[in-house]
Amino acid sequence: MVEIKINKLNENQRLDKYLLKYLNKAPKSFIYKMLRKKNIKLNGKKAEGNEIIISGDIINIYLSDDTINSFKEDKQINKTNQDFKIIFEDKNIILCYKPINLVSQPDISNKNNSLNDQLIFYMHNKGEYILSSDFTPSICNRLDRNTSGIITFGKNLKALQSLNKAFKNNLIDKYYLTAVYGNVTQSGTIELYHKKDGNKVVLSKKYIPNSKKIITEYQPIANKDNKTLLNIKLITGKTHQIRASLEHIGYPIIGDKKYNNNNFNHFNLKYQFLHCYKIHFKHQDEFLNYLSDKTFICKNMDNSFKNLLDFFNYNI
Template sequence: MAHQKVQVPRESAGERLDRFLSKQVPGLGLERARALIDSGAVRIRGKKCQATRKLWGGEEIELERPEPRAAPQVSAEGPVLPVLHDDAALVIVNKPPGIVVEPEGRAASVVGLLAAQRPPFDVEGQALPGVVHRLDRETSGCLSFARTDVAAAALLRAFQEKRVDKRYWTLVLGQPPAQGRLEGPYARDPADPRRFTTRVPSARRAALSYEVRERFANAALLEIDLDTGRTHQIRVQLSEAGFPVLGDSLYGAPEARTHAAAQALGRQALHAFMLELPSLTSGQLIRVEAPLPEDFLRALAVLRGG
């Protein structure tokens, strides 16, 4: 059992115990807070409480949280994940292409592999890493995970407050300007629910900046600086700007899918090469870089005439 004490501020007087805990304790949703209260794991002045109890402010809540539950349904079979950073709060890995982040059926996932290869984790009552940001199945590169509820909450705040720097490398068709910025509305495509688009009115915005790192015959290597982290964002914005990602089966033009470099790669040419974020233990910046995988290097060799 993990023991925790929570001080109730004066301004929380009159609030229900279950709702207060669900807001104040990271990883403790309303249902889980109620379950812990009903089990007798929550006490005030040594006495058990009811979920509906009204707080008066100033009291101390004692909370006992059970050890995280194992997740036997999550597959632990798969490749060893390259670890770029590991501490008591978070783990950053170099995600291989072709593996989903979160479990889907019996297939290998980064979450399942990491839980088996780099324990311990205790997030939302399970012995699984906390997912705060994601990469598509085919995208490789830097991906961070929280070890605890507190770390997950802190990491989420860092993303929301724009204190995380994410950079990608991608190969695109065409000859884009040396640098540029793409910004506009972002929403699911009403004509195809699998796709997203910038071409419909939406309150949600998407923004990125790019810089050409190397040019080839009718193709280019771009460095992408993401301002927002929308689903499929890089692929959508570059495609709709006229520079589709090579090998992109959903948004790429036929020439981008059949290009010799795309054939050598065998997937979309997108790699999260750098991640910089504040340490959750020391407060200093953590910066990691993920080397390009072999398939991306093969595609570059084709483009360079190798």
């Protein structure tokens, strides 16, 4: 039998979700069967699994040590590169620079060296993440492989929950730098409907089945030789939103091979020039309240992107 006392750092999650992390080799069906048979109790009472656990709650697992150990497995951490740069770090969060050509989370072609893997390995090396922990730290926002800029990372459950809630409720503003073909002279807002279509997206002014509304704000910073440097603020965040939206209104991003139909690339960029250079925390919840009204800027950037900023005579 095992008795687990919930603390402040692992509260405010569903009981079944917590149990699936604690018994990380157990199938859901086993967890629910043990709940039904009262082999797992919450505060000495039968539980359904959908209860929200809070600090001070007691979970009792009435199984033999051998059975419990058979359903628990320490996580494996592979040694990774450290391609990212730290912008800000404290006991709760990391804000880091993700370079181009690095995936945010594991995918089919890169299973062990994503930014998320690198950050977990970084925490493990510092002794801040224990493999037997029932919590796994994680990034909270994503950037496309070939988009660079700021990524947020929750080091503990409370921080991860707070960051995810803030992104969901638009309490963190994200700003991007990009450069496009064409002379943009006025600020504007692009409102369209967005739908994924294979490895691209389809946009429409009118609603199409299974589409979501997207909103992108843009502001010209500098113009030169029929090219414009733009400041972009994302109101919503969908796949390829900035790239497809700007192409839709006639201003393709320099270096974009997917959404630039004319395929111009006068600066010989390997990837589209798109860099998440700034985030602003609006009013945050109690746990991350100390970040309220704070702004963080990422000056790290690929040299090819810096050359493009030099063309516009602009510094972050």
